[in-house]
Amino acid sequence: MSGRGADNTNTSDVRSDRIVTNSNGQPINEPFATQRVGQHGPLLLQDFNLLDSLAHFNRERVPERNPHAHGSGAFGYFEVTDDITDVCGSAMFDTIGKRTRCLTRFSTVGGEKGSADSARDPRGFATKFYTEEGNLDWVYNNTPVFFIRDPSKFPHFIHTQKRNPQTNLKDANAAWDFWTTPENQVAIHQVMILFSDRGTPATYRNMNGYSGHTYKWSNKNGDWYYVQVHLITDQGIKNLTNEEATKMGGENPDHAQQDLFENIQSGNAPSWTVHIQTMTEEQAQKLSFSVFDLTKVWPHKDFPLRRVGKLVLNENPENYFAQIEQAAFAPSNTVPYQEASADPVLQARLFSYADAHRYRIGPNYHQVPVNCPYASKFFNPAIRDGPMTVNGNLGSEPNYLATSKPYQYIQKDKPIQQHQEVWNGPAVPFHWATSPGDGDFVQARELYKVLGRTPGEQQKLAHNIAVHVCSATKEIRERTYALFARVDEGLAEAIRSESEQCANNVAKSKF
Structure with a gap:
């Protein structure tokens, strides 16, 4: 989360008197003096302050994302402007005017962390919503389809x-x-x-975001719909020509990062109007293509956009590494009434994204402040231990579901979804290759x-x-x-x- 306001988790262990210490908290007498034999002799292994600095320096980078390594981000909020409770029962949509704090990270896909913002590449458009029902991640792109x-x-x-x-x-x-x-x-x-x-795209502010995948949303009565999400820029679409992009990549490769930061800093907060498309199961069965096909868009004339709310980014991060580089987005991070569909690429992402963060940041990446479900809190006695456990580790709580302890579950408050899709058939290998004829063209x-x-x-x-x-x-x-x-x-x-x-x-x- 941000280092501002009520959130003190990033700075709670920082000395307010600004006395410089080593990582164990011991004050350092002189930052650049090293222990040696005489003034010009070899260094001594006992100089922990030097070793502390060098050893940490060797480890101060986490592995870069693969893909989406190069990116920028900002905090803001999502505000409900229209009632869609007939489509989705998630708490974040329950009241017009309700705001949910969020973090959005934009990125290129194929390049390394030091690559140029102007590369010819799709752009990631990932948003983490800190909702009262848990963290919700919309891990989208700026294109409505994929390869x-x-x-x-x-x-x-x-x-x-x-x-x-x-x-x-x-x-x-x-x-x-x-x-x-x-x-x-x-x-x-x-x-x-x-x-x-x-x-x-000319900037991150001048591009749209799309779910691409089909999702399943339900209302509290148990009615469900296939859904796609569109975030339409309020700044208008603006792109670069091939030559402009090449020139920009040489002159200012971080131009999109600079543009986003400076506009927010000056009070020019970018925003996106959020819309959804909905489709019933019956409508999906009549499509000329599969509703689970990531390479197809839903025609707007058949499935018109319906306005939901506004995404506004109005707060720059206080520290890029802590709040953007360590931010971990995964489509498996969802909340009640928003589910994944049977889209096979989405199904694979449910595993691969969270697994990438366990590798990149560690098994307790969800304890990093920017990833914490602070609005809903966390409790699971079996998810314990591991490197960098810093949240108290549930103290003396048994590390299994003990019969002597009370536990609560909310499934009884949610409609059972067994009446939704029913799948039957043998387990078969299926290569969803280009279809015969011209359907995919x-x-x-x-x-x-x-x-x-x-x-x-x-x-x-x-x-x-x-x-x-x-x-x-x-x-x-x-x-x-x-x-x-x-x-x-x-x-x-x-x-x-x-x-x-x-x-x-x-x-x-x-x-």
Whole structure:
């Protein structure tokens, strides 16, 4: 949490008299003097103050996220503006005007922690709500779809966005090899978003957030709906061209971090209007695609946006590492009446995100102040011990559910969800590859038409693809042209023309 106001957890062990000590609290006489044999002799192993400083310095970085390593964040609140209790019974929605404190972290996906804010990449848009029913994490992106719908492909896909294991360079061959492989061409919708100017947002304030996944929300009567969430920027959409993004990456690679911090600092708090789309089980059965398909959007004409509230970010962190780098988001962090659907990528994320934090920060990452469910508190006698247990460890409480102790549960207060989806069938391996025919290209073609409504956007899409793929091999380039020909022949030809000219120029420059 923030270091301001009622929260003193970050500073409760800090001396108010500002006397400098070692990590054990012993005052240090002189910060730069080292114990040695004589003035110019070897150092002494007994100099704990020196060893304390050096040993901690070696360990002051936690492993960076993989992916979403590079990011920025701020605190704020979510305010309910519209009654949606007919859709969701979560306490955070129970009263119009109710505010819930939150933390949002924005990020790029593929780059390292020191990479540029302007990279051509989806943006993470993760928000932690500190609700009275526990911490709720909306772990979203700034695009409504993604590249895959088979979770087993996620490590493979991310590796294609990282560095070549031999050259240690970014590898266009790997990226386009993955995207153009026939079984992976379901990615086409997201690839077109990525290589339009939407792939390089101008700032974090000027982009939307989307759940992407389908979720299941229930009201207190037990009625349930499939739900997708949209956070629409109140600042308006603003993007960079490919050349502007490249220039910005060299001149000010942290421009989005700077923009977010300075706007909040000056009182210009960014905000997003939160909407939902809802769908019944009966409607889902009539769709031309699966409701669990992460590569598809729900048409707004069939499933209109319904306003819920406002997300406002009005408070910068006091300490980036403590409050942003250590912030741990996971879609498994949920609250009553908001559940995961059977979307297979979401199902895999329920495990992988929390597990990543146990590796990155430690098994007690939820005890770090920024991750604590301070609004609801925590009690589970069996979740105990482990490295960095700092919350008292439940004291003398038995570490199991003892018959001599009283325990309370709230399931009796919630409607049983057994009337919802019913799944039957054998356990089978299923590769949800690109579908036969053109079904997975329909929305990509519609997107290309949408781009055509703004002068120059289709041309910029072709240009952005061409300058990226031109460094790939001739075989990969040809596969790329064939992929985009399934969207539009003119698009494919425009990519081919510029890419081949670029490739020839690169080849000539080597001689």
